[in-house]
Amino acid sequence: MTEVVATNQTILVVGGGISGMTAALEAAECGKDVVLVEKNPVLGGRVSQLYRYFPKMCHPVCGLEINQRRTKMNPRIRVLTMAEVTGISGQKGDYTATVKISPRYVNENCTACGECAKAAETDIDDAFNYNLGKVKAAFLPHKMAYPQRYVVAPSVVGTPEGDKIKAACKYGAIDFGMQEETLQLKAGAIVWATGWKPYDAAKIQPYGYDRFSNVITNVEFERLADPHGPTGGKILRPSDGKEAKNVAFIQCAGSRDENHLRHCSRFCCTASLKQTQYVREKFGDEAQSTVYYIDIRAIDRFEDFYAKVRADQSVKFVKSKVAKIVQDEKTGDVVLHGVDTEGYHRYANTHDLVVLAVGMDPEVQGAQVPAEVAADASGFLVSGDANGGIFGAGCATNALDVNRAVQSATASALRAIQVINKVASVEG
Amino acid sequence: MAEQKVAAYICQGCGLGDRLDTADLAKIAQKEGKIAFAKEHEFLCNADGVQLIKNDIANEAVTHVVIGACSRRAKTEAFTFEGIHVSRANLREGVIWVRPDSDEHRETTQEMAADYIRMACAEAKKVKVPEVSPERGGNKRILVVGGGMSGMTAALEASKAGYQAVIVEKSGELGGWAAKLHKRIPFNEPFQDPQETGVAEMVAAIQADSNIKVYTNAVTSKTSGAPGRFSVEISQESGPTTTEEVGAIIQATGFTTYDIAKLPELGGGKSSNVVDQAGLEALMKAANGGAIKRPSDGGEVKTVVFVQCAGQRDDTGTHLPYCSGFCCATSVKQAMYFKDANPDVDTVVLYSDLRLPGNNEDFYRNAQRKGVTFSKGKVKSVEASGNQCKVQFHDLILNDENAAIADADLVVLATGQVPNSGTNIDLFQAAEAEALSGTNPDAEAKIAELKVVSVLNLQYRQGPDMPQLKHGFTDSHFICFPYETRRTGIYAAGPVRRPMDIAQATEDATGAAMKAIQAVENAAVGRAAHPRSGDLSYPSFRKEGCTQCKRCTVECPFGAINEDENRYPQFNEERCRRCGTCMGACPVRVISFENYSIDSIGSQIKAVDMPDEFSEKPRILILACENDAYPALDMAGMNRIEYNQFVRIIPVRCLGSVNTIFITDALNSGYDGVMLMGCKHGEDYQCHFVKGSELASYRMSKVDDTLKSMNMETERVATYEVAITDIERVPKLINEYAAKIEEIGMNPFKGF
């Protein structure tokens, strides 16, 4: 049974991505007690699934390492993984949250030695790689996984394979007796940092994401470009494994569209600029990238980055919202139809691969916050103190890039501390 | 303090017991490591193993624990004991997982493990659990420089958390630019129309808040001290100079608008009917609820043209190269001023990319609904004739190069934000160097000129203001850490940090207040700030040995070290980030930390068992940055990627902490080669301590001469930039280097 001591001077942080980790760390490093709840088996969230960051082209796991070290070193943070907040009652300064913890089937004895994975036979979808690859039914989500502890898929529980996996562990870390459990936690303030999910590209019917194998999303492209991704960092298109040297990037795939997401998702222009450089990195002078855009939103010094990409001969920009995509069944090539609106030029351009720059759907959409909270028309939580002692942080509050999400999370940590300090001053 | 007692614990789990002779390792720890005792355990990280260690700490007065098991990155929580130093010998990720499991390799694998045990014991004996610095400030007040939206927000938010704040505002009133606005860009649902700025309410809230003290017509004329004990002289235009003691500082000094007189081709400075966005706000305020009149003659305004990116996004090097981000939404707002007053006024926004992220898309839509025309076009010229202006542009959609609006009554140039960041300390340092070397007779005048514009007037060895990142903004270079600052306890917020609108500035100021509060709390208990958060160690130095060479004061990436009146370094511990760059810089090696020193690294280097030159067993030392290179090496182990058996790896806080003595010590002790692995440096640096890896590579370039004078091959010392993702590359680098060393041959100094 998981035991967590929490009081109404504890800050509950929901979501262990970069925003949640930041909020938790900033508060804990200020001397506050924090419980960090993450629904996945590991911390890190979506940024850990990115190959590089714009505009520096540096690696997100670099910051993750620092944040994980800060977390490991700080006794004030308790981390609950595979945990979801299902209910919140009470009010500012005195909340009770119900947390459901799913069984990991691996306890704290796990040394991450990997023997269980060797014993596992079945392959399951690799969620870390957006299901572009497979992992064994006993797996470490990724190399920097924290907690550094394996996970056993529920599908093998009670099977001969499960027994084999259990037998392979010399440390008694595999525990099929684990049950789903529910905890009640006290908290004075709650930071809601559940992040975002990529907009469901299949809903953009003319782009055929659900019909054409060589139409993928920007988040999937990150995994293709990553040397630790399913293709070992080779940009290979799904239909035939051919190197995709000629790549189209379609901006506003879902965003700025009243049929889909009414807001601009902010990060996708700069993300695509970055991804053109992946193509460049892999294929040198043979690389060809075309960015189809309405407006390139490279704000502040991201403009420098845009200028750099514009100067790259391998990258072309077409001011156009692509009308439709057709994939040639024989060649696997994808043809984009549309009109370059700068002077009206009709095109039917052939590419090896299409990357849809899908936008941010707030994760709170569909997975409602289990409490009364104010959100805007897009489903983003209203930030500030409109929601009592529940404070949105990061992409749960707005479409933000990483840097701005961390800013927002830092601000939310202070808002939570304001509540906690008030509780403390009353209680002494 | 209790007597030092070191105990070692060798784990047999995860295959260590099968692959290594753990009894031999325990013996080596005890005999060669000269420690109190060593124990083996079949599964050290489980409850039983951890209890074993805890019992020894309680019953045997063990003060220093050596763990011979997995990497320091694994099982950290299990192997953390309060008040106890722990040295980790990385036998799993660093030995058995990177070496093949076969009889022929058994001997060298065991040697590797044995050396790591020796090294961990050597380290443990040379370090102390750091005791909190006695010199630390406990002041928890927050100074906010600048009383605009960012500054007011920071002060109010700090106050709400129970902290006192002091605002120093240069002008006569609080409010900054926001107070000059008619309305602001909408910041909440439904994001349709301009909203009230709320400045008056904020000013009232500040005046009513007993936690907040305000100085107007005031500047910070002198700032000295460190987090928890800053002393700030506040000079008021008329009145006495006051000194305020504060714990942390938020610089929210905002921006100045780009001077439109620099844009004569767009009519800037040529006609009173050409204004910038601030000018339009002034006209709106002056109209006092009535219609805006044409400035030149008070005539009716029927047509307004907004020129976006005026003097911005400029690639010619003449104007601002960046995008200020707020100006598209501001033009939308200002076009609405006209449309809301009179829908018959024609308003055209000429843009190259409309940049309205997030919910500002709704604001844009509403402007269109109100009849604002948006056209993608490149403005070529704005010419005044009589009381009207002719705006000529290339309409990019209609591909009309000669598009023109001939009768604009008012042209609004959307110019950018220029940060009020004070002195550019890079120029300041350069001028100082010139003055010192006498190469420039005007250097003194230049220094004086640079000092005049200073905002904080920091009494820091490295200059009077915060270091600037790019285009004059005082921003962080780190994407994951936007508040990462190179002056501990001082945080920039708002448009001085990065161009931004009010909504972002208030969020930013709240975050900066969080960091400032954290800084005073850390300072009060002697804890380091990010990235070595919580570290209680601090640099100490042996004054007698110091030659006053100033290397430490110049090289400290955080400007932590001043020079006292006798020219000795003065370590301001609360400013220190514990990277050890000073320790790496010091040529006479008088700087150290209780838990990290020349001695603690040096004795690890020397602890390695050195085979003789005929053994065909070279030794290669790797000094690896603990932030990126070491994790990459670890993950190579987790992926079971083999690398050479002759390397011995020591993690360092930063490559900047690598003193050249480590290199000479290593070569003198018989190592055949030294590899240094640090983060990327240069423009897109990755070093968590900003300059550490760059300084290291500079120092190592000097090592070449030493090597030559020793008659040694320069290849014996090699520096690499390694990213945390170089999981496959690092083993390759090691193996290539080992092959190189084999080619060059053994170190001729072996055994001397």
Next chain:
Amino acid sequence: MSEMKYHNNFLKEVEERVEEGHMVKMCMQCGVCSGSCPFGPHWAHPPQELFMMIRAGKREEVLSSDSMWMCTSCYQCIVRCPRKLPITHIMHGLAYLAKREGLAPKGQPTAEFGQMFWDNLTKDGRVNELKLSLSLYFKDGFGQGVKNAMAMQSVGMGLMKAGRLNPMEILGGHKIKDKSGFHAMLKKAREIEDARRKLA
């Protein structure tokens, strides 16, 4: 009137006089409509460009354009438009305005057929299909008409066999009972519409 370019005069006219004309200003120039139109390659100006021309005040060019006459009401543009502009409706509205202003391109087949259809329909209150077909065939002269009719002969015969085309319609065909009432209704409707759209 180049000095009136980029003023809202024409946009306002469109708003008043064109069905759904008030939505023209909502276009953000993404071009998805232009790329989606199956007839796109045959137009001088795609919708998004027309909308920009309207905002730029290019009245003559817009109303004399053949573009809006090509619309087949497939609604692809409407379905895809991220701003939900009723583009199809606007195109037809623009065509109507152009026609009324006498600016519709001369000899534009869709425009001509539209007029024939209207004349045919309003004459007796019923569409006389045979006469409509013949007037279409013979619109470019007798010789061409005979050729057209011959080319379509088998189709015509087939329709007749199936009872879908009555050759006796040539003599007059169906009429509605109250023709004058019908014409009065049309007149009234036109008056109302003209007043509303300021087309009088």
